[in-house]
Amino acid sequence: xxxxxxxxxxxxxxxxxxxxxxxxxxxxxxxxxxxxxxxxxxxxxxxxxxxxxxxxxxxxxxxxxxxxxxxxxxxxxxxxxxxxxxxxxxxxxxxxxxxxxxxxxxxxxxxxxxxxxxxxxxxxxxxxxxxxxxxxxxxxxxxxxxxxxxxxxxxxxxxxxxxxxxxxxxxxxxxxxxxxxxxxxxxxxxxxxxxxxxxxxxxxxxxxxxxxxxxxxxxxxxxxxxxxxx
Amino acid sequence: xxxxxxxxxxxxxxxxxxxxxxxxxxxxxxxxxxxxxxxxxxxxxxxxxxxxxxxxxxxxxxxxxxxxxxxxxxxxxxxxxxxxxxxxxxxxxxxxxxxxxxxxxxxxxxxxxxxxxxxxxxxxxxxxxxxxxxxxxxxxxxxxxxxxxxxxxxxxxxxxxxxxxxxxxxxxxxxxxxxxxxxxxxxxxxxxxxxxxxxxxxxxxxxxxxxxxxxxxxxxxxxxxxxxxxxxxxxxxxxxxxxxxxxxxxxxxxxxxxxxxxxxxxxxxxxxxxxxxxxxxxxxxxxxxxxxxxxxxxxxxxxxxxxxxxxxxxxxxxxxxxxxxxxxxxxxxxxxxxxxxxxxxxxxxxxxxxxxxxxxxxxxxxxxxxxxxxxxxxxxxxxxxxxxxx
Numbered sequence: 001x002x003x004x005x006x007x008x009x010x011x012x013x014x015x016x017x018x019x020x021x022x023x024x025x026x027x028x029x030x031x032x033x034x035x036x037x038x039x040x041x042x043x044x045x046x047x048x049x050x051x052x053x054x055x056x057x058x059x060x061x062x063x064x065x066x067x068x069x070x071x072x073x074x075x076x077x078x079x080x081x082x083x084x085x086x087x088x089x090x091x092x093x094x095x096x097x098x099x100x101x102x103x104x105x106x107x108x109x110x111x112x113x114x115x116x117x118x119x120x121x122x123x124x125x126x127x128x129x130x131x132x133x134x135x136x137x138x139x140x141x142x143x144x145x146x147x148x149x150x151x152x153x154x155x156x157x158x159x160x161x162x163x164x165x166x167x168x169x170x171x172x173x174x175x176x177x178x179x180x181x182x183x184x185x186x187x188x189x190x191x192x193x194x195x196x197x198x199x200x201x202x203x204x205x206x207x208x209x210x211x212x213x214x215x216x217x218x219x220x221x222x223x224x225x226x227x228x229x230x
Numbered sequence: 231x232x233x234x235x236x237x238x239x240x241x242x243x244x245x246x247x248x249x250x251x252x253x254x255x256x257x258x259x260x261x262x263x264x265x266x267x268x269x270x271x272x273x274x275x276x277x278x279x280x281x282x283x284x285x286x287x288x289x290x291x292x293x294x295x296x297x298x299x300x301x302x303x304x305x306x307x308x309x310x311x312x313x314x315x316x317x318x319x320x321x322x323x324x325x326x327x328x329x330x331x332x333x334x335x336x337x338x339x340x341x342x343x344x345x346x347x348x349x350x351x352x353x354x355x356x357x358x359x360x361x362x363x364x365x366x367x368x369x370x371x372x373x374x375x376x377x378x379x380x381x382x383x384x385x386x387x388x389x390x391x392x393x394x395x396x397x398x399x400x401x402x403x404x405x406x407x408x409x410x411x412x413x414x415x416x417x418x419x420x421x422x423x424x425x426x427x428x429x430x431x432x433x434x435x436x437x438x439x440x441x442x443x444x445x446x447x448x449x450x451x452x453x454x455x456x457x458x459x460x461x462x463x464x465x466x467x468x469x470x471x472x473x474x475x476x477x478x479x480x481x482x483x484x485x486x487x488x489x490x491x492x493x494x495x496x497x498x499x500x501x502x503x504x505x506x507x508x509x510x511x512x513x514x515x516x517x518x519x520x521x522x523x524x525x526x527x528x529x530x531x532x533x534x535x536x537x538x539x540x541x542x543x544x545x546x547x548x549x550x551x552x553x554x555x556x557x558x559x560x561x562x563x564x565x566x567x568x569x570x571x572x573x574x575x576x577x578x579x580x581x582x583x584x585x586x587x588x589x590x591x592x593x594x595x596x597x598x599x600x601x602x603x604x605x606x607x608x609x610x611x612x613x614x615x616x617x618x619x620x
Contacts, residue, residue: 054612059515080519087517094615098512102243114232115517159516 006167006199007033007056011065014051014222025051027222029065033201035166038193040202042210043219049203050171052219056201057090057169058082070166087115091160091198095172097152099144099159105131106140109158116163130162134188150181154188161192167199174206186212233522237530241537251498251534254491255591256542262484262587264550267577268558269480273473274578275413277466283414286353287444288461290314290323290454295440297416303328307438311454314442322448324351325439327429331392333404333422335380342376343421344392346429353445356417360408361425368428371408373418382406390422394434402432488591492598499531499602510606511614520607527606531599535592553577 014026026048033039041049054060055067058074059082067074070089077085086092091112099108109130113123131137134154144152153173160168170189174182190212193200202209210216218226241248281287295306310318310325317323324347331344349361361369368390372382382388384406391401404424412418430436442457444450450459503510513523557574 057515059611059615083514083517083519083522086515092512092515094512094515096508096617098508098515098615100509100512102240102245107239112516114235117232 004035005032006035006070007031007201008068009052009056009066012052012055012062012067013064014048014055014060015063025222026055026062029222029224031217031224031227033167033199035199036193036197037215038190038200038213039215039217040204040209040213041217041219042204042213044205046221047219048222049205049219051222053169053171053201053203056167057092058085087112088163089166091163091165091168093153093156093160093168093170093173095175097144097149097156097176099152099155101144103143104140105136105142105144105147105155108144108155109162112159112163126162127158130158133161133192134158148181149176150178150184153177153181153185157185157188157192161196161198164196165198167201169201169203171203172206173202174204174209179208182206182208233526233529234533236526237533240526240530241533247498248534248537251491251494252537252541254494255534255538255595256546258484258487258491259538259542259587259591260546260549261487262591263546263579263584264553264577265480265484266477266583266587267550267554267579268575269473269477270580270583271554271558271577272476272575273470275575276469276473279413280416280466280469281446281462282355283412284354284417285443285460285462285465286324287446287448288450288459289465290442290444290450290457290459292440293456293458300330303330303440306440307435308456309437310439310442311457313452313454314457317444317448317450318348318442321352322445323442323450324348324353325426325442327426327433327435327438328440329392329429329433331390331422333380333391334389335382340380341420344390344429345421345423346426347423349425351443353443353448355412356423357408357410358423361423363407365405365407368402368404368424368432369407370404371410371423372406373421374409374411375415375418376421377406377409379420382409384409392432394432396434400432488594492594495531495534495595496598496602498534499527499599502530503527503602503605507609507614508617510609511611511616514611515615520609524600524603524606527603528596528600531603532592532596534599535588535595538591539588550577550579554579 009029009031012026012029013024015022015024029052041052043049051060055062055074056069058069058077061075070085072081072085074082100111103111106127109127110123113126118126128137131140134157136151136154136158139147139151144155147155153176173189174185177185186209189200192198202213204210213230215229216226217224292306292308294302296302307327314323314325318325327346329344331342333340333342347356347358349358351358357371360371363369367387372380377383380388386406388404388406389401390404391399393399404422426439430438510523513526514520518526554577557576559574
């Protein structure tokens with residue numbers, strides 16, 4: 001791996017058992033991502049983009065080939081080491097926000113820092129900073145049910161960014177948002193990418209997201225069909 | 231520590247669902263402690279009253295005497311040996327002669343035990359001093375329960391019929407000179423106490439007794455042919471067994487209550503894991519291991535019991551302290567149970583009792599919470615994140 005290469009995927013194959021046989025979701029993927037990229041896996045439903053994102057996020061493992069994330073082979077990671085990798089270096093943004101419903105905005109954003117066992121003072125400052133990045137400083141006591149979809153996704157971004165991860169994986173982050181909120185979210189993420197040099201990898205088929213991407217990797221039937229820098 | 235912090239947040243955040251479970255558990259916790267306190271209080275009071283009113287420091291029975299077999303009474307009397315007479319004179323023993331008799335209150339026949347006792351005795355709390363006096367009739371004292379059953383009161387005359395040592399029937403008038411209140415049925419129900427010298431004359435058993443009650447601070451260590459020592463272990467054995475059975479009977483009731491509460495906690499846990507799959511997936515995505523998530527859900531369940539202990543303490547401590555001061559009034563008719571039971575029982579709550587009940591509830595709740603949480607360890611995080619049922 002080169003110095004600034006944070007993800008290196010070689011000959012990656014992922015098959016899922018289905019009925020009596022197998023469904024091949026990813027078929028011979030070769031890719032790499034460098035620090036600070038704002039890249040997207042683009043393709044129709046079933047093209048394998050979420051599966052690839054899950055493997056990069058060490059939530060799933062490859063059937064064949066290798067995926068090396070921050071110098072660690074996902075295939076060889078134990079459950080504990082994979083959890084540590086996610087805890088310390090990765091941030092996740094989901095289509096349905098996945099906020100913890102009984103927590104306030106502050107507590108949701110604070111959650112990853114609790115897992116890192118940061119002191120209360122450090123946690124508070126980091127959460128306030130993260131909420132300021134996404135423009136939600138006035139909502140710290142609100143619960144997810146009291147927020148709009150756009151606000152929920154901004155909380156999710158703050159939660160992903162609060163520990164300043166090396167890599168953020170965003171799976172269809174704008175799928176549940178209207179155009180205005182989608183642009184707002186994407187501008188926020190682009191700003192964070194620019195200012196904090198955090199690498200963003202999206203899985204999307206939304207044109208609004210695609211127009212913000214600096215690199216677009218098109219997938220079809222589990223294969224990379226195009227990889228272009230903008 | 232993190233598991234406790236997060237579990238606490240989750241529980242508080244879950245609102246009414248948490249407080250319903252916690253409320254039920256707190257109620258059960260207080261009820262169990264209260265119940266065991268009543269049983270322990272009853273146990274102590276019963277033992278104290280039996281010692282005070284009936285058995286003193288122990289009893290010495292004539293060989294063959296069986297209080298539950300009236301046929302043994304005919305032969306269960308012996309002349310008191312000199313060594314006993316010396317102890318009686320020192321106030322260390324009180325002789326009791328027992329015979330069967332009949333009385334006729336309100337024109338009906340009633341079988342009783344006629345018990346002769348030394349009026350000046352001080353080894354038990356029977357108010358036998360009321361028997362002292364120059365009465366033409368037989369002076370008698372009876373317990374309140376006996377007075378109620380026979381409708382006799384102080385100053386009433388009653389015909390008593392008995393058989394002497396040769397089996398000859400005789401009868402005479404007795405006068406009730408005292409009615410005493412005590413919680414020990416064995417000195418009250420169906421019994422009439424008269425001076426022992428009168429009964430010895432009536433039955434033609436001079437100088438004889440059926441048993442001796444020893445003083446509470448006196449232990450008889452001698453040996454006399456035809457007499458056997460019955461110590462506290464022997465005399466209280468039956469009462470202790472009855473209380474143990476009552477305790478076990480009560481436990482069954484509380485086990486059922488506990489099962490209902492555990493069912494509520496189990497149900498909440500199963501429902502949580504079913505409904506919170508997306509949350510579980512999110513925990514894993516953010517860096518928690520499956521083991522940590524299982525631990526979190528187990529602690530969440532177990533904290534119901536911890537919160538119940540804290541919440542239960544708010545009304546529970548003042549309630550239990552108040553109960554131990556004012557006591558628990560037994561329902562009418564409890565004195566017919568046939569065992570020592572006072573009108574008011576003062577519960578006794580020991581630290582050991584409170585801690586052991588709390589531990590049982592916490593451990594049971596933890597176990598019940600752990601069982602459904604194990605399912606998490608088999609979950610696929612990528613499916614869980616999407617909230618797909620597994």
